[in-house]
Amino acid sequence: MSITAHVRTPVIAVIAVAGLxxxxxxxxxxGPDADSGSPAMSPTTxxxxxxxxxxxxxxxxxxxxxxxxxxxxxxEQQQPVGQPSLTAKTPAQQELxxxxxxxxxxxxxxxxxxxxxxxxxxxxxxxETSILNGHSIDTASFRTHVVSSPLIQSLAVxxxxxxxxxxxxxxxxxxxxxxxxxQWEQAWTDAGGQY
Numbered sequence: 001m002s003i004t005a006h007v008r009t010p011v012i013a014v015i016a017v018a019g020l021x022x023x024x025x026x027x028x029x030x031g032p033d034a035d036s037g038s039p040a041m042s043p044t045t046x047x048x049x050x051x052x053x054x055x056x057x058x059x060x061x062x063x064x065x066x067x068x069x070x071x072x073x074x075x076e077q078q079q080p081v082g083q084p085s086l087t088a089k090t091p092a093q094q095e096l097x098x099x100x101x102x103x104x105x106x107x108x109x110x111x112x113x114x115x116x117x118x119x120x121x122x123x124x125x126x127x128e129t130s131i132l133n134g135h136s137i138d139t140a141s142f143r144t145h146v147v148s149s150p151l152i153q154s155l156a157v158x159x160x161x162x163x164x165x166x167x168x169x170x171x172x173x174x175x176x177x178x179x180x181x182x183q184w185e186q187a188w189t190d191a192g193g194q195y
Contacts, residue, residue: 096175123172142187
């Protein structure tokens with residue numbers, strides 16, 4: 001299966017994901033990173049430690065650099081802390097939302113504020129994980145992210161909804177962290193739905 005076909009989310013999964021977001025709700029980031037400017041959706045890497053830095057990141061300077069890069073990325077994304085919903089702010093976010101919305105509507109779905117929030121939150125979270133992993137995503141770090149992400153877990157009531165959330169996440173990296181997207185796509189392909 002081609003990556004392009006593989007990354008497009010089934011309509012039913014997007015509808016399920018958007019519906020689940022309404023039920024699960026988005027919570028503001030809490031804990032030590034709550035004041036650091038992280039997105040309104042609590043990122044998995046800050047809350048759960050899903051980032052699995054490489055050996056270089058074990059050194060204090062590498063960790064400080066990764067955290068500084070993460071903070072700069074979060075600031076560039078312009079998503080206010082503590083907001084229950086996200087809206088596209090940057091040109092890259094707007095393009096992601098435009099394409100995901102078009103895909104959903106072409107397949108009979110209806111776009112909503114929740115769908116936009118989910119789309120942005122999943123992509124932002126993946127990009128933050130890339131940064132904290134030293135821009136090195138392999139199958140193991142991909143699987144760790146998927147199974148430890150509170151956002152993905154809150155949306156995944158079954159295999160189809162989990163795959164839908166993962167699909168949106170991977171697709172979103174093409175826009176918000178395009179240099180890391182090929183690694184996410186390859187890891188997703190290699191994982192083959194086994195998380």
